[in-house]
Amino acid sequence: MEPARGTGPEGRWAERLPSLGARGPLGRDVLLAVVLAALMVLVTAGTSALTPPQDRPPSTVEGWLLVLVAAQALALALRRVRLAACVAVVVATQVALVAVAPDVSVRSVAGFVAAGTIGTRLPAGRALRVAASVAVVEAVTTGAAAVLRGGGVDVVLQHAVSALLVWGLAVMVGIHLATRREHLRLVQDRADQLERERDARVRAAVADERARLARELHDVAAHHLSGMVVQAAAVEKLVGRDPDAARAGAAWLRDQGRETLDNLRQVVGLLRRDEGDALAPVPGVEALDDLVRTAGDLGDDVALTRTGTPVPLPPLADVSVYRVAQQALTNARQHAPGGPVRLTVTHEPGGVRLDVVNGPAARPASPARGEHGGTGLAVMRERAALVGGTLDAGPVPGGGWQVRLRVPVADDEGGRA
Template identity: 35%
Template sequence: MFDGSGRRAYGGTALSGPRAAVTWQSFTVVLLCVTADTGRYLITRQPGGTGYWLLLAGTVAADLLLALPVRWTREIALAHAVMAALTPILLPHGSDPTEANNAGLVVAAFLAGAWLRSWAAFQTLGGLMLGLMVSQMVAATGDWRERAVVTVTSCLLPWLVGRVTMARRTYIVELEQHADRLRRDKAATVQRAIAAERSTIARDLHDVISHHVSTIGMHAGAARLGLTDDDHAARKSLAAVEAASRAAMLDLRRLLAVLHGETARSAERQPGLDSLDELLDGLRRAGTLVRLTTRGQSRELPGSVDVAVYRTLQEALTNAIRYGDGGAAEVELIYREGGITLTVTNGTPVQAGPRESEDRPRRGLAGVLHRVSLLGGTLRYGPADDRRSWRLEADFPVEEA
């Protein structure tokens, strides 16, 4: 009957652990009530007569009713009120009317105040007080002041304690629910703001960047078609521009999908090492010589590592084309136990001094560093020992299944 969580014990919503604890606590209270009431009765009264045994059996039965679900609270309290009224009838004249079921009466009053709604609670309180007052009047014990004190102590006080306890617990539960609603509303507001910002960024990317990239590809294609058959180098360069613009549009669509929340579908389309040949062939068509060396036993990598290695290589080759001396770029992939290492080496112009990125990385290298760090890897880059080439080395840890 006693639900410490503020919920009705018979509602069937409590978990098995807390519900079992409440059940054992309820039976403990019932056992203590039976022990207290029968113990006092047996100590103060000598066995004898039918009334003695009837009152003892009624007291035990009334106390055992306290184990019933809380929906029977009113009936339980009225049973204790009847037992209080019957006490002076079944016992000799002048007997204390509370010596039979005093503990059960107090607990019943507490339950009535805690679990019953206003009108039912006041009705039950009236019944308890009436039963106890009738018992005292029949027993003719004390004057009206003593009777009032006994009634307040045994009925009104525990009833008020039950109502205050339940009201306070209900208030605490409402405060916790209100705090939960505020947290959920705050989280939802943040998510809506993030979604709105992502939509704005996606709209700008779609309206501005995609337009420019599409225009580049279209003009490159038109220029290539307008060339004569003798302009092989120009045709080759313009074809590379077209291929690069198409690849940029694909990456842009993937990014837009991510911004629109289509992360699962876009992640499946992210390029990885299986797209490595396509990347290198595109660079070779553009006139950049790239040599790939693979060491170790190649194997399937986790999706995040696979994408990170591809993007790191893509950025490294872009920098080789932009800042290199136009010579070959050496790419080495080493599959090792517990990880994979990517190394990209390209020549640098002899007259060029140390790059700014040696001490302060540019945005591209900063993005690569962030991506590698998120995966627990390490990134090293800078001029090689001969000062004539640039070397980038990235280590990615891979957990073995």
């Protein structure tokens, strides 16, 4: 989030100054010094004109006063590039003003601006020390100049107090402005950091949702469509020699297609979170019997064994076990067609274990056009990681393949998993 530009007096002046030739800190300070010099000359001349003739200083003194107030204001052009030189010129011209006319109290705004600059550009402690030193130097030198020109004690005190007030109060104002500016910068930096963190969280949430969508679509589509491909190949062979069996196979394909569409609608509905949609429950461990029965209808040699005492699983763990079993059956059908597949669900203390072991292929596997390989195994590992589980997959003796998933379950009922 960028700060708004052109808002407030500072923003408007920052946009207008370049058009006046004031570019960069030096250019802006030169413009400030020229404007202040012109104003101070006009104010000093106007004050002198309004003074009664008997109280007015000689014309030569008036000329020197105008020159000195102009020089003092012009010294502000160096306030951000040569601050020490600027302060030295301001103090020197103030001493000269007192020396020229000790009885005339002439004080331009240059001293206030220089003292404020010390407060904004130096650390607070150092700024106070520098301002105090400058005030003492000016008080002593102006007092000495007043004494040398015949001024009384009251005149000396007047210039000394003026120096202490100008440098003391103005530097405090400068420190306040610097502190406020730093606070606003920190607030802006914090706002920028919070916005970056928010954007990162949004991107992470979008990535997680995309990954979840990819897993669900892969599991649903790969399992159902692989079975439909197998059944379609069987129907193709039966069309000419066994029309009744071919019609039964086509009817199965129609029903399986409808089931696939329902599952895809379920996935999309879960992602959309439509309150009005009546969605079917997400399948879990209890639905493995239907999964095995459907695989048997396709001609696969699949068996399911359950051991241990079944306990309710958390929803995410429950669906993860089902999806891993579904994907393992799909992989076995694609890479080892006709081979026996054995599923074992073991409820053990602290977790649930799923073992899917398939034997070697009974017939050659059909080449999968456009298949890059490895996607199903990667999805299974992602599902295991989501529930804090582990998944191992690899060959077994005799040419088969095994997938083992273990999902931890919190012990919440007196030691029962």
